[in-house]
Amino acid sequence: MSQKIIRSKEFTAGRAWGALDIATMGGVTTRLHWTDQPYKWHVNDGEEVFAVLDGTVDMHYRDAGEAKQVALHAGDIFFAGLGCEHVAHPRGEARILVVETEGSV
Known part of the structure; x- marks a missing residue:
């Protein structure tokens, strides 16, 4: 099959x-x-793009050792660069598109 249609x-x-x-x-x-x-606190094997398609997700991350948090709503994107420790906490149900290195956590 050369195409997919996904209703997220x-x-x-x-x-x-x-x-x-x-x-x-x-x-x-x-x-x-x-x-x-x-999810659980983790660091990916490479970079990660995290796009919220539906719902709201509180993204917790550490920046230079300091804990931070941002609310991500539908349409928002979080980029986790190399070594970025993070964890996602949805508020209720959420649907998220994740692009990452194959086999990453």
């Missing part, structure tokens, strides 16, 4: 952070995640 607002998963694999291109994966629970 219709996607749900059987567990928090369940994902629909959309594409893997040149070692980079694109996934649609559904969640209603926080």
